[in-house]
Each structure stands twice: as structure tokens, then as C-alpha cells.
Amino acid sequence: MIRAVIVMNTQGKPRITKFYEYQSVEKQQELIRDIYGVLCSRAENVSNFIEADGIFGPDTKLVYKHYATLYFVFVFDSSENELGILDLIQVFVETLDKCFKNVCELDIIFNFNKLHTVLDEIIMGGQVVETNSNDVIKAVQEILKLERSSESTSLVAKATGRQVR
Template sequence: MISVFSLQGSKLVYNHLATLYFVFVFDSSENELAMLDLVQVFVETLNKCFKNVCELDIVFNFNKLHTVLDEMILGGQVIETSSEEIMRSVEEIARLEKQSSTTSLIPKSISQHFSR
């Protein structure tokens, strides 16, 4: 269920999904339908990320949630509305993070010397 409320100079859009509420607050000059779509894309992407998102997914993976938001919105501007594109970027970021955590910053010649 998606709803829109007007506040003093701002508008609020929320989507209720199971036990989660996703709330976006935006300037009254923004297009309400565009914001409704943005909330829908956000929820859809989180469902893809977590296979039916729940509270625990958000609590224990808040960094992934922020990554999704960062791929959608930059500097207050919507930069991506395709759930598939957002997922590709999030997966690439996760792959790079995993790769960088397994890459040793110590050259092999030095690490072999100390491992003896």
C-alpha cells in the first residue's frame, strides 16, 4: 500500500510491505508519481537483494541498503530507476569489496620471508 501526505512545504510518501514501512520525504515541487515510482523501485531492489526483505535484513545489512540508495540517488538527484541496473552495480561493488579484502597489501616476497 502506497500513500502520499502533504506537510508544510513537503510531501511524504510511504510504502507498507509486510511489517516494514519505507518513508520518503521530498520537496513539494517534486512530482508525486515519480516519487511513488522511486519508492517502488527501492522496495523492488531490496527484495531482489535480500530475497523478500525483512527487518533483520535491514538491521544486519544496513550498509547494503545504503549502497542501494547511493546507486539510486546522488546529491539529492535521482540517477537510476532501473532495478536491474541498480542490482548490477550493487553486485559489482560487493565483488570489488570481496576482492580487495582478499588481496594482500604485502608483497609476496616479504610475506614469504615472515611466514618461515
């Protein structure tokens, strides 16, 4: 099971955090600081796989990928495959690249709702549900279309003074 997905910049500021097991806000912040401490102390030429027992408890691993100014970090237990998770990070980034035409940190900051929608289409409740980036993009576009339709219906109702059911 995937326990957490964290995207942080190279200064350690979290840009997305999604924990699939309850953690208090204070504990989440502590975990993010610990993860950043591990990531920034690692050399460039070492493995992207880390045993995270000391951070998240027993039977926990961490896989990360560094793209430009962002770290994409997935925390998971032994029921998941490390190479599969590394591939999942690639799918996530590839999907974001398609959504934002070469995703950057500002895209993540200003479009966090879309980003969470993409993540929710790939992972739900800590389980991987979709790995095809084209299918994820189609689903995200449909969701955004429905949201825009709902917003426009709401605006028309407000303008005409009618209630929307």
C-alpha cells in the first residue's frame, strides 16, 4: 500500500502532500522535514530507493525522483514493488507534463486542484488504480468539464435569481 505522496521543492517546501494513513498535521510536518533531511544529504549517484523504517516505522520504503527543482516522493510498504513505484512516479510526472506542457513548480502551486485530481485518478486510498497517462488525462478533462459546467449553471442561476437543484 502507498502510505504517502509528497512533492517538495529543493528547499524542502512541500507542494503536494497526500497521506493515505491518518497523520496529525504536526506529524506530517515532522515526516516531511525528516524526508527532506534524508534527500538533501544524498549524493546524486546513489539509488533512489531508501529504507524508511526510521521515518515511517517498520516495513516502510521510500522511492523518490528528482526533476529540476522538485522531488517526487512516494512512501509505501513491502506489498509494493520499488521499480513499480519508480515507474508510477514517471507516469505521474508524464501525466503532469501533458496537462501543463512541461510541468514546473509554479504549475503545481497555482493548479493544486488539478494536480490533486490527477493524483486521485492514479492512486485512490493508497492503491494504484490507473497507470495509463492518456486515460488519466481523459478522466481529468471530463472532471474539469463537469466542474466548469456546474460553475456556469450556478452563475446563470445567480444571475436569473433561480435556485439550482
